[in-house]
Amino acid sequence: MTDINSLKRKAIDIRKSLIEMIYEAGTGHTGSSLSNTDILVALYYGVMNVDxxxxxxxxRDRYIQSKGHAVESYWAVLADKGFFPKEELKTFSKYNSRLIGHPNNKVPGVEMNTGALGHGLSVSVGMALAAKMDNKAYRVFTLMGDGELAEGSVWEAAMSASQYKLDNLIGIIDRNRLQISGTTDDVMSNEPLDKKWESFGWHVVQVDGNDVGELVKVFNEAPQISGKPTIILANTVKGKGISIAENVASWHHHVPTKEEYEKAMQELSEQLEVLA
Known part of the structure; x- marks a missing residue:
């Protein structure tokens, strides 16, 4: 059985790691990586079958991070899992580093280069269909941003997944309701999101996307309906875990100052103490 308290501690450790990476590199997508950290921790430590x-x-289970800009949490998790040495995190966004600002399939554990939004679900549909054709039991997970849903290719892929009854495909929306230029409602509203996915033939589940225990439960139960792909609407807080960053759109691509960095690390350390 998964120890949920250890997963909560792991999520805080990953947040500390990604903040340090961004601060040292002087670049990164801070708010987005903080919001999807719990999703990645739930998948890699409590759900997916990878080696x-x-x-x-x-x-192996496949994971595609379609919202590729939020890569810092991804790098931190892959390093912690042992796909590459943790020491390499210090090279993030440095000259000649393979740990660039978007997923890079030269790094072990990365299935696909992503960054141009709207492509991950289409590739995941192909992977899930291949599993069906080859009689393989692996599942395919893909993480999208809610702002990414303005890309038409997402909905073409959604139709295909339903057409081919890909119940081995689990889509995840990091639904923090903010993107680089404001709220998703103001930029390009995608509500009612649950009804839209249902109309495309998907099984829809809503969950607190910053609750690793609930995430593990939901991921392990999918698919709940045979013959349908599942979409997890993970309601998250952008900048989760750091008070000055939470629900602040300007932290989408914000690099912490020295004072902000120190405050963030102190807050995260205090959260760890509470869970000790």
Whole structure:
């Protein structure tokens, strides 16, 4: 059984790691990475069947981070899992580093280069369909941003997944309701989001996207309806875990000052103490 308290502690450790990476590199998508941290921790430590010692294992579960700009939490998790040495995190966004500002499939554990939004779900549909054709049991998970849903290719992929009854495909929306230029409602409203996905033939589940325990439960129960892909509407807080960053659109691509960095690390350390 998954120890939820240890997952909560792990999520805080990953947040500390990603803040340090961004601060030292002087660049990064801070708010987005903080909001999706719990989702990644739930998947990699409580749900997915992967092997860091054999990253190309044929029967592994697949994960595609379609919202590729929020890569810092992804790098921190992959390093912590042992896909590459943690020491390499210090090279993030430095010259000749393979840990660039978007997922890079030269890094073990990364299935696809992403960054141009709207492509991840289409590739995931292909992977899930291949599993069906090859009689493989692996599942395919793809994480999208709610702002990303303005891309028409997302909805083409959604139709395809339903058409081919891909119940081995689990889409996840990091629904923090903020994007680089404001709220999703103001920029390009996608409500009612649940009804839209249902109309495209998907099984819809809503969950607190910053509750690792609930996330693990929901991921492990999917698919709840045979013959349908599942979409997880993960309601998150942008900048989660750091008070000065939470629900602040300007932290989308904000690099903390020295004072902000110190405050963030102190807050995260205090959160760890509470869970001790």
């Amino acid at each position: 860091p010692n054999n990253p190309n294992w044929e029967d």
